[in-house]
Amino acid sequence: MSGQNPTASKNTWNSRWTFILAAAGSAIGLGNIWKFPYIAGQYGGGAFVLMYMLFIVMIGVPLLMAEAAIGRSTRLSPLNAMRKLTSDLGISRAWNGIAWMGMLTGFVILTFYSVIAGWSLSYAFELLTGHFAGMSPAEVGSEFDGLVMSASRQTFWHTVFMGITIFVTARGIHKGLEKGLQVMMPTLFLLLIVMLGYSMLATGEFMRGFHFMFDFNLSNLTGEAVVAAMGQAFFTLSLGMCALMAYGAYMPANNSIPRTALNVAFLDTLMAIISGLIVFPIVYAHGMEPSAGPGLLFVSLTSAFASMSGGSLVGFIFFALVGIAALSSAISLIEPSLAWVTERFSMSRATATILIGGLVWFVGLANVLSFNHWAEVKILGRGFFDLFADATDLILLPLGGALTAIFAGWVMKRSVLANELSMDTGMFNVWLALIRIVVPASVLLVLISALT
Ligand code: PHE
Ligand code: NA
Numbered sequence: 001m002s003g004q005n006p007t008a009s010k011n012t013w014n015s016r017w018t019f020i021l022a023a024a025g026s027a028i029g030l031g032n033i034w035k036f037p038y039i040a041g042q043y044g045g046g047a048f049v050l051m052y053m054l055f056i057v058m059i060g061v062p063l064l065m066a067e068a069a070i071g072r073s074t075r076l077s078p079l080n081a082m083r084k085l086t087s088d089l090g091i092s093r094a095w096n097g098i099a100w101m102g103m104l105t106g107f108v109i110l111t112f113y114s115v116i117a118g119w120s121l122s123y124a125f126e127l128l129t130g131h132f133a134g135m136s137p138a139e140v141g142s143e144f145d146g147l148v149m150s151a152s153r154q155t156f157w158h159t160v161f162m163g164i165t166i167f168v169t170a171r172g173i174h175k176g177l178e179k180g181l182q183v184m185m186p187t188l189f190l191l192l193i194v195m196l197g198y199s200m201l202a203t204g205e206f207m208r209g210f211h212f213m214f215d216f217n218l219s220n221l222t223g224e225a226v227v228a229a230m231g232q233a234f235f236t237l238s239l240g241m242c243a244l245m246a247y248g249a250y251m252p253a254n255n256s257i258p259r260t261a262l263n264v265a266f267l268d269t270l271m272a273i274i275s276g277l278i279v280f281p282i283v284y285a286h287g288m289e290p291s292a293g294p295g296l297l298f299v300s301l302t303s304a305f306a307s308m309s310g311g312s313l314v315g316f317i318f319f320a321l322v323g324i325a326a327l328s329s330a331i332s333l334i335e336p337s338l339a340w341v342t343e344r345f346s347m348s349r350a351t352a353t354i355l356i357g358g359l360v361w362f363v364g365l366a367n368v369l370s371f372n373h374w375a376e377v378k379i380l381g382r383g384f385f386d387l388f389a390d391a392t393d394l395i396l397l398p399l400g401g402a403l404t405a406i407f408a409g410w411v412m413k414r415s416v417l418a419n420e421l422s423m424d425t426g427m428f429n430v431w432l433a434l435i436r437i438v439v440p441a442s443v444l445l446v447l448i449s450a451l452t
Contacts, residue, residue: 071248
């Protein structure tokens with residue numbers, strides 16, 4: 001990107017666009033393209049989608065601002081940021097638990113994120129070889145079952161994905177992150193628009209998909225759906241695990257945090273909605289069910305690629321870009337623990353990345369096996385994949401987010417936040433009310449109602 005400053009300090013991004021790009025890169029990923037359509041499908045569409053958007057606005061945007069402000073005010077890794085703040089304020093070190101929990105949460109998410117990203121890479125490869133061309137939706141469905149049943153194929157692609165993540169992360173924030181994202185995120189967006197065009201013009205079911213997503217049907221709004229919508233809001237914006245705090249530490253002082261937060265939330269939501277508008281019409285056109293679960297994207301969309309002309313090439317580009325979107329998220333999942341390990345053990349970034357990434361890879365094998373050889377192994381009624389996914393997005397992310405909000409709203413010095421956010425007093429007070437009351441109260445209410 002132009003306007004780079006060759007002498008920019010090692011610890012801030014090169015250009016003022018990079019934070020937006022990095023935060024959007026973290027936010028936009030499997031959560032938008034894979035997860036959003038499938039859980040919206042499982043929870044019946046409209047009402048879930050509306051709750052989700054409400055949570056994005058009421059909780060997501062204010063919390064995104066809080067995380068970035070905390071990170072930028074200290075310019076340290078999340079754990080050291082929390083340590084500095086708690087010791088400067090002379091308060092209990094228990095607050096540092098926010099950062100410990102964030103590192104753990106990011107680690108756990110990455111163990112399954114990488115497996116799903118591996119599915120995308122596998123699909124990119126298979127599409128490139130023309131393997132899916134001409135297959136019926138049923139055949140595509142059994143291809144997907146075959147992948148999920150094969151521990152070795154999934155392990156292979158999980159290894160490839162973690163390998164790339166380690167490689168890019170180890171190269172550091174400038175060389176590793178900035179360059180790639182500048183090309184790939186816009187390309188992904190363009191391709192989504194192309195696919196949207198396909199689903200509008202070629203499926204004949206666009207309006208049905210549209211109504212499924214946007215017709216507000218109150219009877220679909222179960223407690224479980226509300227919890228899921230909130231969890232998805234956190235997950236999709238990368239909130240509640242200090243990822244954006246870690247990125248905020250690299251953010252130039254003259255970037256506007258509120259404007260950036262709005263941009264990121266808008267782009268992320270747009271990508272999720274477009275993904276839904278692509279997937280559901282295709283699902284209907286092939287007589288499939290929106291509630292199919294985690295395989296939804298890999299079966300419905302691939303059926304479209306299998307039947308359209310040039311579908312193998314378009315499909316290859318599509319899944320390759322999904323893999324890349326997942327990569328930019330994976331990097332942010334690892335960043336909080338990585339930043340801490342390099343600071344704490346004065347270890348090189350590369351060594352630390354290999355250590356942490358290797359551990360993630362190893363634990364990730366439990367997720368791979370939970371689909372096949374360990375399908376019978378249940379903890380709290382769930383296999384490892386479901387356990388890790390539910391524990392992180394239904395509990396750890398909302399809890400981490402609520403604690404971050406309470407810390408920012410009730411404990412931190414108001415002048416520090418006002419200075420970072422630099423909004424007019426009225427807007428600042430709105431933000432403060434959301435952070436102090438609305439965010440913690442909603443999380444509490446939703447979690448309590450979920451547990452009772
Ligand atoms: N926001 C990412 C996505 O939607 C996932 C993620 C969660 C990344 C938490 C970082 C932190 O795919
Ligand atoms: Na997202």
